[in-house]
Amino acid sequence: MAAKTRQKPDAPDASDRVSRIREGVTAAILEHRLLPGTKLGEDEIGEIYGASRTLVRTALQQLAHEGIVNIEKNRGAFVARPTPADAREVFEARRLIEPTIVDHAIDAVSPAWLDRLQGHLAEEREAELRGDARASVRLSGEFHRLVAEMSGHSIYLGFLKELIARSSLIILLYRRHDTPACGTDHHAGIVSAIRKRDKQAARAQMLSHLNEIEAELFLKDPAADELRLADVLGA
Amino acid sequence: MAAKTRQKPDAPDASDRVSRIREGVTAAILEHRLLPGTKLGEDEIGEIYGASRTLVRTALQQLAHEGIVNIEKNRGAFVARPTPADAREVFEARRLIEPTIVDHAIDAVSPAWLDRLQGHLAEEREAELRGDARASVRLSGEFHRLVAEMSGHSIYLGFLKELIARSSLIILLYRRHDTPACGTDHHAGIVSAIRKRDKQAARAQMLSHLNEIEAELFLKDPAADELRLADVLGA
DNA sequence: ACAGGCGAAACTTTATACAATCTTCGCCCA
DNA sequence: TGGGCGAAGATTGTATAAAGTTTCGCCTGT
Numbered sequence: 307m308a309a310k311t312r313q314k315p316d317a318p319d320a321s322d323r324v325s326r327i328r329e330g331v332t333a334a335i336l337e338h339r340l341l342p343g344t345k346l347g348e349d350e351i352g353e354i355y356g357a358s359r360t361l362v363r364t365a366l367q368q369l370a371h372e373g374i375v376n377i378e379k380n381r382g383a384f385v386a387r388p389t390p391a392d393a394r395e396v397f398e399a400r401r402l403i404e405p406t407i408v409d410h411a412i413d414a415v416s417p418a419w420l421d422r423l424q425g426h427l428a429e430e431r432e433a434e435l436r437g438d439a440r441a442s443v444r445l446s447g448e449f450h451r452l453v454a455e456m457s458g459h460s461i462y463l464g465f466l467k468e469l470i471a472r473s474s475l476i477i478l479l480y481r482r483h484d485t486p487a488c489g490t491d492h493h494a495g496i497v498s499a500i501r502k503r504d505k506q507a508a509r510a511q512m513l514s515h516l517n518e519i520e521a522e523l524f525l526k527d528p529a530a531d532e533l534r535l536a537d538v539l540g541a
Numbered sequence: 542m543a544a545k546t547r548q549k550p551d552a553p554d555a556s557d558r559v560s561r562i563r564e565g566v567t568a569a570i571l572e573h574r575l576l577p578g579t580k581l582g583e584d585e586i587g588e589i590y591g592a593s594r595t596l597v598r599t600a601l602q603q604l605a606h607e608g609i610v611n612i613e614k615n616r617g618a619f620v621a622r623p624t625p626a627d628a629r630e631v632f633e634a635r636r637l638i639e640p641t642i643v644d645h646a647i648d649a650v651s652p653a654w655l656d657r658l659q660g661h662l663a664e665e666r667e668a669e670l671r672g673d674a675r676a677s678v679r680l681s682g683e684f685h686r687l688v689a690e691m692s693g694h695s696i697y698l699g700f701l702k703e704l705i706a707r708s709s710l711i712i713l714l715y716r717r718h719d720t721p722a723c724g725t726d727h728h729a730g731i732v733s734a735i736r737k738r739d740k741q742a743a744r745a746q747m748l749s750h751l752n753e754i755e756a757e758l759f760l761k762d763p764a765a766d767e768l769r770l771a772d773v774l775g776a
Numbered sequence: 777a778c779a780g781g782c783g784a785a786a787c788t789t790t791a792t793a794c795a796a797t798c799t800t801c802g803c804c805c806a
Numbered sequence: 807t808g809g810g811c812g813a814a815g816a817t818t819g820t821a822t823a824a825a826g827t828t829t830c831g832c833c834t835g836t
Contacts, residue, residue: 322614323790348818358791359818367599371606380797380818395696406637438650461630465700558820583788593821594788615788615827 327355327365335374336447336474337440342387347376367381374471386475390525393476397520400469404450404516405509408496410457412503419456423497426441427450447474449493453500473519480523482539489515561584562600570609570620571673571682571709577622581610609706621710625760628711632755635704637696639685640744643731645692647738654691658732661687665725681707684728688735708754715758724750761762 331351334340352362366383369375377383388396409481413421425448447470454463492515499508566586567577578741581601583594601618604610612618623631646654661684666677682705689698727750734743 310599349816360790360792363818364602368601369605371603381799382818392695395694398694399696400702402637402641429770459630459633463633465634538725580784584786595820595822598788616829617788 323355323357323360324364324368327357327362330355330367331365331369332374332471333444336471338474338478339440340385342385342475342479344385346385348382353423358489364468372468372471374475380490386472387480388472393480393525394524395521396469396472396476397516400466400473401513401516401540403465403469404453404512407454407457407459407462407466408461408500408508409505410462411453412500412505412508414456414458415500415503417513420501422452423456424499427490427494430493434490443477444476446490446493446533447471453496474525476523477519480525482522482524483496489518492518558590558592559596559599559603560657562586562592562597563603565599566604567591567609567706568679568687571706572679573709573713574675575620577620577710577714579620581618581620583617604688607703607706609710621707623707623711623714625715626761628715628758629706629709630754631704631711632751635701635708636748636751638700638704639688639747642689642692642694642697642701643735643743643747644740645694645697646688647735647740648737649691649693650738655732655736657687658691658735660734662729664726665728678709678712681725681728682706711758712754715760717757717759724753727753 325528331340331346340346346366347537348359348362351357351366355362366375366377369384370377374386375383376386428446430442430445432446450470451463451467454466457463488512492511496508496511496515499511547715566575567582575581583597583601586601587594587597601610601612605618609621610618611621660744665677665680665684668680685705686698686702689701690699727746730748731746733736733742734746
């Protein structure tokens with residue numbers, strides 16, 4: 307009875323209001339509209355989403371747990387500013403986890419999933435074609451999340467979500483050149499390997515993809531982030 | 542300036558009240574004093590820790606994010622009850638991450654760390670000797686966390702904290718025999734390999750240690766957890 | 777006797793009010 | 807003129823109260 311009133315036990319978070327806030331802020335950070343160090347005032351966000359501070363606070367705490375927001379006691383929440391050391395850790399973790407994820411994805415391959423992957427590649431190409439940098443950045447991250455979802459491994463998926471979000475901040479802070487988007491071609495190659503069910507090739511391509519992304523970064527002195535931030539803001 | 546007023550940027554959480562609640566509940570779960578499915582009422586916990594429901598709620602949300610508490614909408618928080626599928630995922634993730642962690646730990650080895658490891662082994666042996674099952678379970682998990690701290694890799698540490706906490710629930714639910722404690726000898730072997738800086742041996746021992754723990758589990762039909770719970774409660 | 781539904785109690789969820797803390801700006805003094 | 811002290815303003819941390827939902831018991835009708 308009352309199957310209508312009780313929402314799905316595993317609601318995709320889109321239903322309740324705190325999730326809408328969380329996803330809105332997350333999207334803004336992933337699309338590089340909110341820069342590292344930006345203050346996230348509770349009243350400010352609450353007014354935007356028409357919610358009271360209680361809900362905003364909950365959302366910010368979740369984001370803090372995901373590592374893309376820092377909460378400083380009695381000072382407020384700020385968009386995180388990963389250090390070069392953080393960056394190295396994030397990419398090392400991704401190099402460890404993502405090859406395993408593609409393995410699982412290949413085990414779970416199906417026509418429906420291949421369609422979704424293909425559709426995503428098309429979206430990426432389109433965004434890149436029309437020069438929509440924000441969409442490109444977002445879609446580039448979503449590709450990796452899509453593969454993780456495909457793997458059906460919920461723990462890896464959770465971990466990777468965190469790593470992807472942090473990667474987005476890292477790329478913004480430490481990217482060397484203004485690379486258009488990090489390897490849509492690579493993504494296509496990975497999908498191709500998945501379609502052929504070639505685990506070895508898929509792992510290798512994922513690994514080299516991640517290596518190339520990190521190679522584009524400039525992770526030297528810890529003062530560099532200030533410079534980069536000024537650079538971006540001044541543009 | 543004012544280095545005194547500003548508390549350490551990385552406070553060990555012991556200072557504020559919400560952390561005390563979180564760690565208290567976590568300890569109770571890890572020591573198997575709170576069984577899976579137990580209702581965690583906000584008033585109830587708040588009264589125990591002398592805190593208002595606001596703080597309790599924050600702590601419970603953090604625990605939910607760590608995967609050891611389930612929050613059901615309009616129903617409350619409950620100690621999580623991992624399914625056999627969850628269990629397999631957790632142990633697969635541990636098999637992937639922990640060998641890499643010991644690698645890093647060996648890179649960071651120092652007399653001080655070896656002392657801490659040795660001291661921990663002594664604690665474990667002592668707890669096991671006096672038959673203190675609760676302390677044994679807790680210390681067994683803390684050993685793995687200690688190695689992760691030693692590795693200096695904060696992301697792996699965060700991930701592993703989650704995995705350890707969930708493992709504790711899994712072992713409680715699906716353990717076949719009443720094994721006294723899962724491999725204090727194994728831990729000693731791992732420490733020995735770390736002392737010798739033998740990465741290959743350390744990785745191999747960690748892997749087989751995890752495999753043995755999982756081999757002790759009975760991860761068949763999804764109804765088994767009900768039986769196990771009844772079994773434990775009836776005792 | 778049993779099934780179905782009404783209603784009250786308990787709990788969670790959300791909002792608001794109060795207290796504590798930090799930041800900022802102006803003023804005073806050296 | 808520069809630095810430091812202090813009060814006002816703003817923002818976060820905490821508690822409490824109002825609102826909504828679920829659950830359980832009880833009652834009624836068949």
